[in-house]
Structures are given as C-alpha cells and as structure tokens.
Amino acid sequence: MQGKYYIGLMSGTSADGIDLALVDFTSKNEKPRLVASFYQSYSSVLAEKITSLYQPGNNEIDRAFHLDVELAHLFAQAINALLSQENLNSADIIAIGSHGQTIRHRPSADNPFTLQIGCCQTLATVTGIRVVGQFRRKDMALGGQGAPLVPIFHQQLFAHSVDANFVVNIGGIANITFLPEQGSSKSVLGFDTGPGNALLDDWFTKNHSSSNEKFDKSGAWAATGKVNQALLIQLMQDDYIKAAAPKSTGREYFHLDWLEQQLTFFTENSYSQHGAITDEELNAVDVQATLLVFTAQSICDAIKSLTTQGKVYLCGGGVHNSALVEALKTSLNTSNSAFEINSMQALNIDGDILEAMAFAWLAYAFDHSLVSNMPAVTGASASCTLGSTYLP
Template structure:
C-alpha cells in the first residue's frame, strides 16, 4: 500500500469514531484498504448530546476534548494493527473531530470540534491534519459542508448528480454538466439524529433497526406540516446546521402545541420529514439532477430510502457502494482526502458551497 491516509470522523449521530485507510490515484479515485468503527461508551455519547443542557464547565470541556482525542487515537491505532501497518506507512491522518457546537451565523462565528489533534499525533506517531472548518469560517464561510469538494473529485465524471449523505444531519452535494460545473452543497435538515433520539426515548434502543418500528406507524400530515415550518428549511444556501437546531427538545415543543400523536406515528413522520426536506432542498437548488447517490447510515434504513425514492419521483436513487466506497465510510474517506489536499497546499473548500470569500487551504498540521 502506497501513500496511505487515515480518515477519522464522528458525525452528528455521535455513535463512535469511523476510521478508514485509503489511498488516491492521480484522478482522486480512492482505494479503500480497511475501515472500522470504535463505538463510544454510552455515557460519553450521552455527555456529547447533553453538553448544552448541562452548562458544562471549562474544566469539563477540556477533559472531554482529551477523552474524545483518546478515542480517535485508539480508532486509528486499532485500524493500523488490523491492517498490520505502522505509522511509517501512513502519510497523514485527517481528523474531523466531534462537533459539539456549530454557530457560523452568530456575531463571532465559530464551529467547535473536540478530539485533541496533538494527542492523536502523539499517540499514533503520525502527522495529523485537523480543525478543517476554522479557515473557511475565517474567510467568511459557513465552515461546512466541506465534503462536496471530495464528492465532486470522486464522482464528478457523473454529470447532473447529487450525492446525499444521510448521517445525523442530511447534506447534499450537487453538480451539473457545465464546464466548469456549477457545484452546490448544503445541509438539507435532520436525517438519523432526531429519529435516533426518539427511538432511544421510547424503545431504549440507539436506533430503529431498518426502520421497522416507524414502518408500523402512520405519517401524521398535520405534524409534518408543523415540523416543516422550522426556519432552516426556508433559508437559502449557503447554509449549514447541527443537531442542536433539530433536537428532541425542539420536537417536544412542536408536539406540545398539537393533539397527541402516537409515538410510532411520530417516528414515521420523522422519516417522512427527512424525505420531504431532501426533496425540497433539491427543488431549491439551481442544479437539476438525474440521479441521487446516497451514503451514510441512513442508507441502511430501508424505510428512509423508500420514502426518499418516492419523493424523488423519476430521479434515480442509488447507494454509493457500487462506486468504490462503502456507504458507511464516505465521510472518513473525505477527510483523508482533505488531509492530502492540505499537505499538498491545495484548496479544500468550495466557496460556492460554504459562502467563503475565496478558496482556502484548510486545517492545521500537527506533527508527532
């Protein structure tokens, strides 16, 4: 294996650290060598989700940064051992970190990711690139989504295409067949995070396996209409969001103003919310697409995929597995690619996506 990079990320579902080993050819096409997920301890996952409610002290925040960093380093080390490679075989690690807060539109904009990259570099003895969002925000951008640059480098030969990531939050990358292409990307709204939180409350399970519980419910059209009144759905891109805007507390507030809805019906309605918000996002875009290629954990929820496909109509819905990367690892591969871009002093953001004033070399480099 030559020129191997590791990508590390824990997404908005905060279920653990995804680690992927990958190399890229001169056309940016990835070759995946191996991957794994190191699950978070349930108590740590709960801490991440409740950090705002708890009014966490600076001391606790510092400890959490170190604790998450240890998880990220352990995921990288476990993957290296599984593949029987050492740090000398790895060019660099690209670590997204764990997002706690994302506030690109406040008076002093910021995006906060934990997972101490100095600790990752030290534990793994591998150069680590991290803090990707901050430079884009400094240049006036949203700091997210950053993955459209990789999505287009990987699949740009497919014209009039959208790549849909169904993580905790759903996001889209879209491009046409023009030369140069029009490239857009933004978060469309909630995907797994809100459904997972509802499932955790009512089933004491981390998620609704394959959408089986929600499938037995009925979509409540009145509730769906109230959910779609969230101001985020009516904002124009560039835009990005985080799970705190679509939290279980927000859902409770909406439910409190309505007639009682059966929990299973709420679950079915939340799946439909994802499908409708994806449909509306595609309609808002200036790019008309012929196919949507899906990745992320939501691909493994057959009900969610069915509802999205129905909303897309004649637009073809596929899963990215047939394009060289498993749907579970696309985001980790993207940050490995962004690390390669940074070390090569190449631009990693897309100003038309994030709203930044110019293209930027992203991230900071942390040496072992």
C-alpha cells in the same frame, strides 16, 4: 514526506463511533483508493458525554475539554487497531486527517464559531503520526459556514461523470452535494438540508428506554405509524428548512427539545382551533412516522429545488433505514421529476466510510497546497487550503 497512506478520521453528530479510512492517493487514475477501513463504536456512557455537550449546560468547559483529551486517546486506540489489522506501523502513514467530534456549530452567531474536539496535538503525540485537523475554522474566518466540507471531495469522485449527480449523506444531520451535468453553467453546491437520523434516534430512544437498541432499525417502528399531515406541514415551516443556502446546522439545533417544542405548539394550536385535541392527539409511533417523512421530504425538496432529474447516491447511516429510503424514493419520483436512486455501493464505494475518506483527502490537499473549500458551498469570501498541522 515519509509513509505511503493517509488515514481519515470521522466521528459524526450521531455520536455512535469512530470511522477510519486508510487511503492511497498514488493511484495512476488519480482517484483515491480505499485500502482498508475500521469502525470503533462508542459506549453508551461516552455517547451521552458527547451529546450532553450539544446544548449549553452546567460545567460545560470542564466537561468539554476533559472529553477533548479522552476522545483523542480513543481516536489513537482506534488508529493503532487499524494499523495492527493491516500489519502497518506509524511510519507507513503520511498523516491523519481528523475531523474530530463536533459539539457546537454556530455559523450564524454574532461571532460565528465551530468546535470540534478530540485534541489533535494529543492524537499526534500518542500515535507518533502527524495530524492535520481543525478544517472548518479558516473557512469560517473567511465568512463561510465552515460546512459542509465534503462536496469538493465528491467532485473528485465524479470528475468524469456527464450526468447531474447528488450525493446525499444521511448522518445525524442530512446534507447534499449537487454536481451539475457536464457543460452546465450551474455551480457545485452543498448544504445541510436538516435532520437526518437525529430526531428519529432521539424520539425512538425516548419511547424505548428499556430497549438495548438506540435507533429504529430499518424504520420498523415508524412503518407501523400513520403520518400526521398537519404536523408534517408545521415541521416543514421551520426557519432552517425554509432558509436558502449556503447553510449548515447540527444537533445543537435539531434535538429532542426542539421536537418537544414543536409538539407542544402543535397541540396548543390544535386546541385553539378546535377547542379540543382529541382528533389531533398524537401517539408516539405517529410522531415517528411523521418525523421519517419530514426527514425525507426536507431532503427531497432541497434536491428538486436544484434540478428535476439526475442520479442520487445515498450514503451514511440513514441508508440502512429501509423505510426512510422508500420515503425518499416516493417523494423524489413524482410526475414532475425523475431521479435514479442508488447507494454509493453502486459505484463500488463504501458509503459508510465516505466521509472518513474525505478527511483523508483534506489532509492530502493540505500537504499539496490544494484548494479544499468551496465558496459557492460555504459562502466564504475566498478559496483556501483548509486545516492546521500538529507534529508528534
């Protein structure tokens, strides 16, 4: 194979932009080395095009596959910008590992499917670089959830650790990877715990329509509200939150309509019990405060169901929400548990680019015929090498 580096490309369910990681896998200590990274934000118009496809809607096939090609061109522009930044050209790249943009993920349907757009063939042709993509489909063909895919990469990063470690990625959806302590009989596990930033962002945007901000920066707004315990209990009773792993979800499940339904049910239930809703009436900021604790508690309950002590490393956009991080610390460290909580920066790893690095590794694994799914994580019937290749 010509070239020296792999590029990993990730666009998450928050639909905020493109993360690129330039990775070298020739290091003598066998650990991947992040050479450079690049981020390209999406315009509000493009973000709306993406998020409008999370739910069935009018003319969605035309809209989805126009966007499929549009995103491929945007991915190519971002890759060319990264190459220019590093004074490289296409010949220096072995392959692009592209996750693409998930717009629908239905692992529990009668005929399970997943759809990531950002046409791999277009991307390969426009950049002149081979692309490895569509990583989720073979795992799903083997009966798996097709997600999460990154735990096997996390296992590489923590190969020499003796402690129990968790990697908690808080994107639009939150997911965890559990890496048992050395010598343990437990298996590596990983699954989506529920919402990460998704509901917080949606509710903030709904109630700040005139703001330039699309998210609650550092959780400042949520911090001024009061948690409604009755609503929190109701949210924690959601079928997905209570379901056992393997499981995965997405913005097609946890979205604003889901939240509105929860709030309607809460109000109606309060009225039926009390004959009035004055005591339970919710204002917007209290809903935000409750959503923040709901997000933290759903993550923490998943962690504590696996062990009562260990090291927790946070990554993803949610790391920058200081109120959420404090809620996680409060919920994790109780009289019955003891966890050390850090960001991935504590390991000299940029947590904002970790998932993009994982997709560079998945392309590397494809080229070297390495097993890259984990049946214990996804529920697939067999181990396999994930991905398909697209030539320029």
